[in-house]
Amino acid sequence: xxxxAIRFIIGGLFVTAFAVIGxxxxxxxxxxxxxxxxxxxxxxxxxxxxxxxxxxxxxxxRSMLAAAGALLVYCVLVTWLLKRDHLHALAATSSAILAWFxxxxxxxxxxxx
Amino acid sequence: MSExxxxxxPKSLSQTRWYECAIRFVLGGxxxxxxxxxxxxxxxxxxxxxxxxxxIFPASATLVEKHEKEKKAQQGLHGxxxxxDAAALDAAGAAMGSxxxxxxxxxxxxxxxxxxxxxxxxxxxxxxxxxxxxLWFLREHRxxxxxxxxxxxxxxxxxxx
Numbered sequence: 001x002x003x004x005a006i007r008f009i010i011g012g013l014f015v016t017a018f019a020v021i022g023x024x025x026x027x028x029x030x031x032x033x034x035x036x037x038x039x040x041x042x043x044x045x046x047x048x049x050x051x052x053x054x055x056x057x058x059x060x061x062r063s064m065l066a067a068a069g070a071l072l073v074y075c076v077l078v079t080w081l082l083k084r085d086h087l088h089a090l091a092a093t094s095s096a097i098l099a100w101f102x103x104x105x106x107x108x109x110x111x112x113x
Numbered sequence: 114m115s116e117x118x119x120x121x122x123p124k125s126l127s128q129t130r131w132y133e134c135a136i137r138f139v140l141g142g143x144x145x146x147x148x149x150x151x152x153x154x155x156x157x158x159x160x161x162x163x164x165x166x167x168x169i170f171p172a173s174a175t176l177v178e179k180h181e182k183e184k185k186a187q188q189g190l191h192g193x194x195x196x197x198d199a200a201a202l203d204a205a206g207a208a209m210g211s212x213x214x215x216x217x218x219x220x221x222x223x224x225x226x227x228x229x230x231x232x233x234x235x236x237x238x239x240x241x242x243x244x245x246x247x248l249w250f251l252r253e254h255r256x257x258x259x260x261x262x263x264x265x266x267x268x269x270x271x272x273x274x
Binding site for chain 2: 003013022028037041046047052059065071072087088100
């Protein structure tokens with residue numbers, strides 16, 4: 001339980017910190033970079049390294065390749081849905097999550113499993 | 114077309130309410146816990162997939178849209194389309210960031226087994242930032258660099274706000 005609480009707090013702090021940096025910056029297209037900051041990755045990898053060592057964390061980073069590729073597809077799809085389909089941000093970002101799952105797990109299954 | 118300058122605007126923080134930060138904190142904490150639990154149950158290969166999950170992106174993009182709409186409403190204007198444009202620009206920026214995230218992942222995967230964790234994570238973070246900034250710069254100045262026409266609609270509407 002203590003481990004989960006520590007993960008929650010560290011993850012929350014990293015994500016909030018990067019989000020606040022993004023809020024401070026202009027123009028919006030530049031601030032958007034911080035929407036794909038390695039916040040969860042830094043929190044998780046740091047905790048994994050402390051508990052399971054470097055080699056174990058490197059395996060997580062390998063899978064992160066598929067996830068980051070899927071995030072790129074997700075962001076492009078969200079941009080397209082907002083610009084072309086005129087969806088609201090919540091509808092566009094929520095519906096595109098399905099694409100993230102398909103690309104991330106598909107890439108992982110084909111190349112990384 | 115004038116140059117688009119990167120600047121720090123502390124005033125924009127006043128638009129962010131405490132509960133909006135709390136939502137990001139909770140979502141960030143939750144996805145970190147989920148990644149850890151999945152790694153424990155199914156191994157690091159599955160847990161690692163959630164290191165680049167867009168957990169807080171829907172909340173962030175919705176806030177960007179909402180703030181832009183509020184700003185226009187204060188001026189007595191309908192900010193519906195501007196809000197959407199702002200969220201689209203945010204997503205386009207995140208696309209640059211996700212390419213940087215790929216570079217981050219490759220760096221950590223290849224260097225972590227044989228180097229200091231602190232040095233690898235710091236170096237990979239710097240690489241994420243520098244590569245994302247370079248891509249953003251190339252995208253914003255593509256008309257000069259590659260001879261492409263900029264998307265005038267978005268440049269004039271939101272980017273400079």
